[in-house]
Structures are given as structure tokens and as C-alpha cells.
Amino acid sequence: MVDALDGRYPRNWAESWDRVGLVLGEFEHAVARVLCVVDCVPETVDQALEVGADLIVAHHPLLLKPVSSIAPDTFKGRIVHRLIRAEVALFTAHTNADVANPGVSDALAARLGLTGLRPLAPAEGAAAGGGRGAGRIGELAEPLTLAELTALAAARLPATAGGVRAAGDPGRVIRTMAVCGGAGDSFLTEAARAGVDAYLCADLRHHPAGEHLANDGPALLDAAHWATERPWLDDVAAWLRAEFPVDVVVSDLDTDPWTVHTASAHKETHP
Template sequence: MTVRTVVEALDRRYPRDWAESWDRVGLVLGDPDHAVARVLCVVDCVPETVEQALDLGADLIVAHHPLLLKPVSSLAPDTYKGRIIHRLIKADVALYTAHTNADVANPGVSDALAARLGLTALRPLVPAEGAAAGEGRGLGRIGELPEPLPLAAFARLAAARLPATAGGVRAAGDPERVLRTVAVCGGAGDSFLSAATRSGADAYLCADLRHHPVSEHLADGGPALLDVAHWASERPWLDDVAAWLRAEFGVDVVVSDIDTDPWTVQAVAADLPAFGEKENHS
């Protein structure tokens, strides 16, 4: 099996023309004729996951987030992205990205997130248009909980079932609000707040929610909100991709559990002196 073989199969599962026009997906680097014995699946291609790939002897990295989404003027080894690319090329490790084309797929990123939360009877939050339209494809998912849960209890369930991060899970709304229908979106989701409201969902879970949009959404009577770490919301998809690659090719596939969320510390009031008091470092 070669890089070309795996890339062609991934392109069939996540066609490149399903990606948003601004996105950059597909094979980023690597010799198409290089043999593949081991694959590493990651959310982010960063120095830590690159070193993991090299330590494992992986021949191919399948990543969700594009390394080269925005134009760069140099790939010199003294630049952040240049160092990554030089490291991969020297080690003969190929890099492939499936981003918004995997978001819109069915099954895709949000299906994996919804499954972790026990949601069933899934349908798209924002149905796909254009090349990706049809067959249940679209951004985000709406599903039903097995049994009604208060918002506070569902937040605890989400914290238990999603990968742990320093940021954890935050919820906005009445803690006792009973949830039956939940919308989810893997990754940043505040652009779909109005879609979540129109869907009639009782709550909407996604990443990267901001103060003012959340405040205005709740004031307008929108569903309760849950904010999770971006990495944690997309990490479940890696298990699906890995299982499919193993079934398709019988190849050794490793899923990276390196937490690439940039937030690494959460401080709670019990850990800190009261406001105005001096902290004792003794």
C-alpha cells in the first residue's frame, strides 16, 4: 500500500470539492509512491504530533486542521511551519488533511461528536449545498437524548464523555432546563447560533463561543449553550477515521491523544487568595 492508495481512498470518502472555497485539503506533502505501513491520525499537525509520528515510525499523518491554511512566504527551517515541513520531508512522512470536507461528510466530524454524547436520530444542523448536498450531509448535527436531562447534568455528561482538557465544559442557561433535543458542531460553532435556534433544539454544544454572541443569543430566547475545547470536540472523529482505515486496508493506525488545545491551566477560586490579598508562595 502506498501514500497514493490511501490518499485516493480518503479523497473518495471526503471529496475535496466538498470543502469550503477558503479551505486547503488533501495531500500536503509526501511521496505518493512511498509505502505506508503505519498511519497516525491527529487533530493538529504541530511539533508534538510530528515527533509522535516519528517515534511511532508512521509513514503518513492524517490531520483534521490544515497546516498551510493561510499563505506563507517562506518555508525556511527557522519558521514555525517551515520546521514542521522540513522535519516531515526528512523523515519521509506524508501529510494529508481532511477539514471542512470531513465536517460536512456523513459520517463526519459532528457525527462522531454526537455519538460520544449518546445522541440518536441525527440530522444536519445546516444541510449541505452544492457538491456535497444530499444523503444527510451538512454542518453540525441535531439528535435526541436517550432520556431528558437537566442542562447541568448534560454538561457533566459531556465533560465525562469528551476528552479532558484544562478548559473543561461550560454551560450557559438555566441549569435546570430540561433537554431532550441537542444540536452539536465539532469545532468553532458560533456562526450557527441562529441555525440552532431555528432547529428547535433545547441546547447547542460546540467550541469557541464568545461572550457577546452568547449573551445576545440567550437574551433572544435561544437554546442553552455548552462550550467545549476545540480539540476535544473534534478528537472523537479520529477514532472513526482510524477504524475505517483499518477496515479498508488492514493497516496499523494510531490515534493521537496529545492534547493540542492551547489552553493548559484552569484556576479555580479555591486555589487562589481572596481578591486584594497577597498570594503566599512559601
Template sequence: MTDTAATPTVLDVVSALDRRYPRDWAESWDRVGLVLGEFEHPVRRILCVVDCVPETVDQALAERADLIVAHHPLLLKPVSSIAPDTYKGRIIHRLIRREVALYCAHTNADVADPGVSDALAARLGLRNLRPLVPATGAAAGEGRGIGRIGDLSEPMDLAEFAGFAATRLPVTTGGIRAAGDPARVLRTIAVCGGAGDSFLADVARAGVDAYLCADLRHHPASEHLAQDGPALLDVAHWASERPWLDDVAAWLRETSGAEVIVSDLDTDPWTVHARDIPEEKEPLL
């Protein structure tokens, strides 16, 4: 795929993606790789998305994309039907009718170097990156693993860093929440793109000052803080993984020669915040 004058095929792009994010790096429960598409179909335009949902499919069709590269798998859980009256069936039928291929890189892109958490760390200006949880098995190797630990160029307190992160990450309705002493001085930060509370014990052992990830739950977060663990910052799942799209898009442009578009459609499911409710409404008793 070094000859950019030749139009790549789905097989060309998929083969390159598989080399960058080998499928055997994915967790055993994950479902990655090509979901649908004809190998010989030419790829002139690619759309990179976090989620393959009706809204991003609409965007792909409007942009006349030949291939969608998504982070989250469409068919992670087994289905017994892809009939057009089912949610996933409608998506699949629309893509097949319009000859749009779909490829997913999920946990294999999480552990890669560079991967999802590298892009998140870069948005926050972190330096001297190393894995939070080094990869094992097929993915084992220098720099690979889940999450990243990095150093701030200058110390910030927790309140300041939360505000800084809000300016560096995509804006979502939920915004950014922080837990811990607002005046706590931060120098070393751990990050994880996507859901991250299963790594709280790793964060505590790493001796970092704060941990930023998505989907933190009440009880794990509360117990972590009660044991004097690092401060916590909770961001929207989509916002934590959106930075990776820029990285994979730049690489695809260079390796495939295709036009590559990054979707900025916010696919976070939370769309209303309490502060958005008009003040004149009477509270429910």
C-alpha cells in the first residue's frame, strides 16, 4: 500500500490495519477485524468513528465512505438474527446495500503502542509515557499494554487539572467529574481510554497522583478513595476514545492514500444534564 496512485481495496486496508492492530492482541471476549464488506471493493474514502450507530452510518453514507473504521465492535455479543427489523440488522443491511465495509479495532487498539490511551495522554500533554498494565501473551512487548502513565510538564492541583482536561478533551453533556482533595498537587497521571475502574488496584500500586478514565462506578470509586488512593477524574467514554481517531486517521492517510474523515459526532448516550433543565420548572416532590 505504498503506491498512493493506486486505489486500495478493502483487503489492502484491512491487511494494513491487522498488521498495526493484530487480532490476537485482543481480549478473548472481544470481536475485532472485518465485520462486513467485499475484499475486492475499492476504498477511496474512509470514515473513522468510535461507535457504529445509526447516526455515524448516516454520516458514512452522506460522505460516500467506502469503509468505516470503528473502535467499538458492532457485534460484540452474539445475535440470532440480522433481520432488518432489528437494531443491528438495520445497520448491517444499510451498509451492505451501499457497499460500505466495516472494520473494528477494539482491545487490540487499546494495548497497541501507539494506541487509544497514548492519544488520550497526548491530549493532556503527558510525557515519559509507560503502560499502566503491561501487555501479556501475544501482545507482550515494549510499550504495549492497557492505559498509560505520564508526567505533567508542570504540577497542577486537582481542580486546575480537571479544568485543563475539560479544555483538552471533546465536550460532552456530562463533562468531567473529579474526586479527591481539590488542592491535591498532581505531577504523575494515569489514563485509560474507555471504562477504567477495573484497573483501580493497578493505579493504586503505580503510585500516581491521579487517574483519568471513563465509566467510574460509585462503590469502586468510593472504596478506592477511602483507602487513600490517587485522585480520580471521570470523563465520558466517547470523549476518552475520540482522540485515537485522529491518530489512526493520520496513519491511514499515509499508508493507504485514501481520503480519511474523522467523525466528531458525539455518540455518548447521555444527552441531558440537570443544569440544562429550565429554572422555571417546579421541582418534583
């Protein structure tokens, strides 16, 4: 199964700083049940043990940055020890799944009903060609105002405490849009250059978003990081079921760190 996953999401498609592929587990380990998750965290490890998973396929790397210890009194060490004791393997597909075709942003675009997809930032190097690259650009089934599109995104994406927020004229008509699963403000320039009407991603920051809008860039929609990547799990699960005689469980545990959202009751005015 590792060979098949590596074939679908080659490791050399990943960014140089990324850490992907098999993290834990024996290559000969028999797999009867797989759990697909965005994050390998204590809650999803609990779920893996509850459902009897032999393998976790995760999007975000557990060991992205170097560590000097995996002692059981550390956050990552506890996870590693639990997985090893339970004989649960861990595989990660991150930026190599982001640029894949189909990949993370294809699944996000499908949730919004976008058609005519093409990469927002075409891949270079080993991943070049084949329609691969970061983000996707497509057309909506019908024109929507920004307010209507924001409501549609909130309804179509997994629910989170943060929901979906938008920046721009609520009445602006949106026909074409770009999407990017996960953090996407590094592609604001590409979205503006593409001439789309709106751009949806996660983790937009105050100053880059403000400057983008001041320069007449596309309207912006900001969703929770987990919510923009969760749709990809369904695609991975469907592929695994088609390729192997295994049970596949998709985790719907919301691992977004933001758990409470309260709208401001009033706006302060300053002289």
C-alpha cells in the first residue's frame, strides 16, 4: 500500500522543506482498515484505535520540524509511542498531495461545483505537467454575489467554529474563482494575475489581505484550514477502496484549533 500511495503522491513532488511518506510502521505490516485524517493528533489517534485502524493516512506531517527527542512526556513523543504500541502505521501526503491532479484543491473545488479546472500556480520541477500545481481556478455553475457565494461555501464546506468570512463588496458578482486548500495568502498575486472574481483559501492575514483588496484584487473568502482540506480525505478514501480490499474510515473530527466564535455585539467608534 505504501508503494501505491507513493505512486499517487510521489515524494519528489513535495516541497524541499516538507516531510512526507511513511513515518511509522513496518513495510510488511498487513492493513485491513485505514483511517484518513487531516491531522495526526491525540484525538485522531484515539479514533484510529477505536475503529481498529492499521494505518493512518494523514495530510499534515507529524514530524515536520526536527525534534531531538520523542520521549513519552512530549506531545509528539506520546503520539509516536501510542501508535507503535498499537501497531498503527502512519503515512503522510502533504505538499505532494497539494500539487497532485487530482489533489487537495480539486476536492475543494468540487465542493463548490467549479468546472473547467486548471492550476492556480502550475507545478515546476519533478511535478510539472499533467495539470498539476497549487490551487485551482474554475467557473461557478451560475453567477453569485459575494454574499451568496460566502453562504454557499459555508453550507458546502465542513462546519467549523470560524465558519467562512469574506472581504470585498457583498454585492460583487462572482463568475470565476480560485481556491487553495490550506494556507493560501502566498498565492494572492497569482489569483489577482489570473483575473478571477474571488479567491477562497485559509489563514489569510490582515495586511496581505488588505493590500490585495486595495489593489483591486479578487474578493476574498477565508475558511478554516481544516475545512478546506477535509474534502480531500473523501477522494483518498474512494481511491483506496477501489485499489485495495480494505475498509476505509474518514475522520470528521474537527481538528481546527479555533473552537469558539462570537460575533462582536457592537463596533467601537473613535474620534
